[in-house]
Amino acid sequence: MKKLTLAVSLALCVGTAYAQNKTIQIAGFGAKSGVVRSFGVNSEAALLAAADVINKGGGVKLADGSKARIAIEFYDDRCNAEEGISVIRRIAGTDAVVAVGPTCSNVAEPLFGILQKKVGDASDSGLQFPVFTDVAIKVGLAKISEWAFRNVPNEMTMYNSLFYWLRTTHPNAKTVYGGVEEDFAHSRATWYLVMKGRAEASGFEVLGNSKWLLADTNFATQVREMKKANADVVAISAHPFTTCGVLKEMQRQGVKPKLLVGLTSSSSLETLQGCAKQAEGIIIPTSFAPINKEAINAAQSTAKFKGNADLHSMAAWENMFILKNVMESEKITGTDVQGDRRKIRDGLAKLKTTKGLIGVSKRDAEREADKPYLFVHAKKGEWKVLYNPL
Amino acid sequence: MLDFLQAVSDGVLFGATYALIGIGFTLVFGVMHKINMAYAAASVGGAYCGLLVLKVMAGAPAWLVFLGAFAAGGVLGWMVYLTCFHFIPLSSPLATLMSTVGMLLLIDEVIVHVTNGMPQNYPLMFDDVMLRAGEFTLRGDLLLVFGVSVLVMIGLLLLLYHTRLGLATRAVSQQPVAAQLCGIRLVRVNALTFVVTGLLGGIAGALIGASVGMLSPLLTLPLTVKGLIVTVIGGLGSVPGAIVAGLLVGGFENVLQLYRGVTERDLYVMLLLFVFLVFRPGGIFAPKSGRD
Amino acid sequence: MDFYFSLAQLIGVHTLLGLSAYIVLLTGQVSLAQAGFFAVGAYTAGMLTVLAGWHLVPALGASALSGAAVACAVGFPALRVKGLMLVIATLAFGEGVRLFFFNFDYQVAVDGIRLGPLGGEGFRQIRFFPENGWGTGEVMLFMWVFVIAAMALLWWFDRSRYGSVLRAVGEDELAAQSVGINLTAVKVSAMTVGGAIAGVGGGLYAHYTTHIEHSSFNILVATFAIAYPILGGLRNVFGTLLAVIFVQGFLVEGLRFMGDWRNLLFGALIVLAMNLRPSGFLGGRRRA
Numbered sequence: 001m002k003k004l005t006l007a008v009s010l011a012l013c014v015g016t017a018y019a020q021n022k023t024i025q026i027a028g029f030g031a032k033s034g035v036v037r038s039f040g041v042n043s044e045a046a047l048l049a050a051a052d053v054i055n056k057g058g059g060v061k062l063a064d065g066s067k068a069r070i071a072i073e074f075y076d077d078r079c080n081a082e083e084g085i086s087v088i089r090r091i092a093g094t095d096a097v098v099a100v101g102p103t104c105s106n107v108a109e110p111l112f113g114i115l116q117k118k119v120g121d122a123s124d125s126g127l128q129f130p131v132f133t134d135v136a137i138k139v140g141l142a143k144i145s146e147w148a149f150r151n152v153p154n155e156m157t158m159y160n161s162l163f164y165w166l167r168t169t170h171p172n173a174k175t176v177y178g179g180v181e182e183d184f185a186h187s188r189a190t191w192y193l194v195m196k197g198r199a200e201a202s203g204f205e206v207l208g209n210s211k212w213l214l215a216d217t218n219f220a221t222q223v224r225e226m227k228k229a230n231a232d233v234v235a236i237s238a239h240p241f242t243t244c245g246v247l248k249e250m251q252r253q254g255v256k257p258k259l260l261v262g263l264t265s266s267s268s269l270e271t272l273q274g275c276a277k278q279a280e281g282i283i284i285p286t287s288f289a290p291i292n293k294e295a296i297n298a299a300q301s302t303a304k305f306k307g308n309a310d311l312h313s314m315a316a317w318e319n320m321f322i323l324k325n326v327m328e329s330e331k332i333t334g335t336d337v338q339g340d341r342r343k344i345r346d347g348l349a350k351l352k353t354t355k356g357l358i359g360v361s362k363r364d365a366e367r368e369a370d371k372p373y374l375f376v377h378a379k380k381g382e383w384k385v386l387y388n389p390l
Numbered sequence: 391m392l393d394f395l396q397a398v399s400d401g402v403l404f405g406a407t408y409a410l411i412g413i414g415f416t417l418v419f420g421v422m423h424k425i426n427m428a429y430a431a432a433s434v435g436g437a438y439c440g441l442l443v444l445k446v447m448a449g450a451p452a453w454l455v456f457l458g459a460f461a462a463g464g465v466l467g468w469m470v471y472l473t474c475f476h477f478i479p480l481s482s483p484l485a486t487l488m489s490t491v492g493m494l495l496l497i498d499e500v501i502v503h504v505t506n507g508m509p510q511n512y513p514l515m516f517d518d519v520m521l522r523a524g525e526f527t528l529r530g531d532l533l534l535v536f537g538v539s540v541l542v543m544i545g546l547l548l549l550l551y552h553t554r555l556g557l558a559t560r561a562v563s564q565q566p567v568a569a570q571l572c573g574i575r576l577v578r579v580n581a582l583t584f585v586v587t588g589l590l591g592g593i594a595g596a597l598i599g600a601s602v603g604m605l606s607p608l609l610t611l612p613l614t615v616k617g618l619i620v621t622v623i624g625g626l627g628s629v630p631g632a633i634v635a636g637l638l639v640g641g642f643e644n645v646l647q648l649y650r651g652v653t654e655r656d657l658y659v660m661l662l663l664f665v666f667l668v669f670r671p672g673g674i675f676a677p678k679s680g681r682d
Numbered sequence: 683m684d685f686y687f688s689l690a691q692l693i694g695v696h697t698l699l700g701l702s703a704y705i706v707l708l709t710g711q712v713s714l715a716q717a718g719f720f721a722v723g724a725y726t727a728g729m730l731t732v733l734a735g736w737h738l739v740p741a742l743g744a745s746a747l748s749g750a751a752v753a754c755a756v757g758f759p760a761l762r763v764k765g766l767m768l769v770i771a772t773l774a775f776g777e778g779v780r781l782f783f784f785n786f787d788y789q790v791a792v793d794g795i796r797l798g799p800l801g802g803e804g805f806r807q808i809r810f811f812p813e814n815g816w817g818t819g820e821v822m823l824f825m826w827v828f829v830i831a832a833m834a835l836l837w838w839f840d841r842s843r844y845g846s847v848l849r850a851v852g853e854d855e856l857a858a859q860s861v862g863i864n865l866t867a868v869k870v871s872a873m874t875v876g877g878a879i880a881g882v883g884g885g886l887y888a889h890y891t892t893h894i895e896h897s898s899f900n901i902l903v904a905t906f907a908i909a910y911p912i913l914g915g916l917r918n919v920f921g922t923l924l925a926v927i928f929v930q931g932f933l934v935e936g937l938r939f940m941g942d943w944r945n946l947l948f949g950a951l952i953v954l955a956m957n958l959r960p961s962g963f964l965g966g967r968r969r970a
Contacts, residue, residue: 032942032945033499033502033945034498034499034502034507034607035502035507035606035607035608036507037502037503037506037507038506038507038508041506075938076938076944076945078945081891081893081898082692082890082891083934085688085692085890085891086685086688086689086692086934086935089684089685089688089689089818090685090935092684092685093683093684093685106804106893106895106897109804109806109893110891110892110893113806113807113808113809113891113892113893114812114891114892116812117809117812117813122815123813123815124812124813124815125811125812125814125815125816125817125818126809126812127684144806144807182652182653182802183653183784183802183896183897184802185802185803185804185895188802188803189803211651211652211653212652213652213656214608215608215609215611215612216652217404217407217598217601217602217609217612218400218401218404218640218644220396220400220404220529220644221396221397221400221644221647221648222652224393224396240508240509241509241604241606241608244509244511244603244604245602245603245604248603248604252520252529253527269508270508270509273508273509273510273511274508274509274510274511274603274604274606275511275603275604276511419766425766425769473953473957474953474956477957478956478957478960479960482960482961484707484712484912485912485956485960485961486956487712487912488909488912488913488952488956489952489953489956489957491905491909491952492949492950492951492952492953492955492956493949493953494949495948495949495952496946496948496949496950496953497949498949499945499946499948499949500946502945503942503945503946611901611902615773615777615901618766618769618770618773619770619774621766622766622767622770626766626767653781653784653785653801653802654781654785656777656781657778657781657782657784657785660774660775660777660778660781661774661778663770663771663774664759664760664771664774664775664778667763667767667770667771667774668759668760668762668763668771671762671763671767
């Protein structure tokens, strides 16, 4: 009996000791339902894994010198604008000091719209809450609000460099033909605003492009156009489902360009799951590959939380460490939630560079990142590093 | 001209997959005068279940996967009947419309959870066969889909007109009360209709998976819409109508895409459909006693 | 608190969408065109406040008018057909509207920045509420004025002769016709009122999300428009409200504590609800 009392009182002591330990709440959100579920699952795993590493290292140092643990709560927004707004309002109602997300650009866009446009503008009743995006990649979103930050790869730089590299290493390849998934914000913007212009800037001749829709299943006509153009390089700006559909139709019709280029988001497991054989050789620029010890560690830690490491989820990982540094340098209190949110926002806005897994990223005035990148290609059912321009 | 012919033939052949889905919708409508919104989702679900064969037996031949999809489709059809129709009175058509919509969302989400939403590679049949005449080509696997649709139609007609089950089914569809008075068990016939359409759906799903090359939950909603369109254009309850309508829709779609581009393609398809329905509400093959 | 205000706004918007389908359902017609009217209202109000600098109230009036006009125009031909034919005809129309906005570019430079709908990229920065300093509570009250007005209007219809006529057509068209009711006039008028309500709902939706694009008005939205009155029952307008609270408040937000199960329960609970209450939550005995 005595032993039991002792054990109980001990447990109570330990309990109170933990309760006195401070925690900093960070919210994650993204799609964990629907066809983009894998993105949310991977982001959540990366956030949890990064928080775990930070907590094991002692946590975050607060203004008064004490240490606080990081607690992650992840919310599903179903890749739906309305739900995204509800989620961010819900998060703003908790003690969370910053949110990492969302997955979809069509959620990010309305979400950034309800944030306050200019910091300190009293006439603007928009939400005052910092959001640090890991996945939603559509060009030029963070400029919508001064509370919005992104750590997503800069496709402009990546494709510029990729086409330049292709031009110099494959002097025989002179012409480019595009394929674009027309009704998805990201893929559409990437072809028209990025790939097309960047290819021309590197001296390629763009012969034209074929279009299809996100849920299309029959690509015969489009691939026939592609075949007629007979370009040396085929650049496909589409997500894995239609990328695979088009690649399979290309195989059927015997379209074999010298080089294949894909969309950043397609350098994931999904493409390999859907069509490893047809995707063989496709070249994609990405901002993550397990090329150094740190990156390998990050990937392994994320795998423990049942997530895959790819360019999107590893951005979530990086965000956690960037936020840790910002919280420490801005000396957040851990008690004044709204004050801490503002400090984090200002801290993020001040950053000129951040340390990432594969190198240093530059940050610009529009709160976007210019991340280091490398080129990978599909080789025997795996993504292998093809060229590292760093 | 060659472009036009090629677009027509590509589209018409791909329309065979729409036809297969349309047959299922039209059959349920013919027997129960109800729409099963979950049909396309259950068909895709059956095709996914077929992939389990590959999990159990790596490297199994494609036809075994198809067989698995066929069986799973039947089971799913029965489950849809049980959850969405059995306990709901026949007098509430809106209730079954809604319950099957709920089922569609549920099946989609189950697929998403099992596969994390990632597209799954599907085993192919006759994919390497391409019939060629100069520049003009025809896809072998789609010819197979077309052939299967015709076989299915013949099988269904035999079933409906040469078996006792078919007799009972037709009796129920014409006069449910009178059929019951003659000792036909209404519930059993309805349930069997769902199993039969489910079996068909499983095959349809597998064939669609094979002709697309992949399965994704992205497929279910567009297939549902295409299936419904094919059902009404073909004339409610008409199996040959559904086949012709499926091919027509596929062909039209592809020709419009050739001339108007992909962004306007569906716009014109929808406008044409609207005009067609308003001015020829009976469909192409409306049965003489056509409802509505 | 902001979260609950925001959720109440969302429930208000969806109630308007559901009510627009409710009145059409009373006449026995299942219309999947409501998302189309919703879209027309959303783009109208958004363009008027952002590009023309209108106040939101007249812009919503314009939304109601444009929604009603489109509904009336489509009602005449579409309502000649019934049953599944009508479902597909209206679905085709609704999708047609969505695809129209997918191809619709109209950008004007406001203060040096090009704003307005841009096809597949959507229409961003519809920030009337925050720019005018409205708090979420005020926005909620503003929206609910419209919701309550629409509910009161339909409630009054239900009590009046017009409501009886609507239900008579819904119960038995032949009988209604034989007592001298003009079927086309009744159905088209119901569609027009529904179009106006959906238009206002769309206008509010655009300002709620601040960004709209064609995919915000897809078939799922159209399906939920009819799902609310069906789930709620057609006895009165409160059924629709209750169904919206059930779906948006309970299934979407209330079940968050279930984690991954939430999405699975979404469909499953709709199936269950229809099994338990085939005529809807507040549905009485009603002939099909």
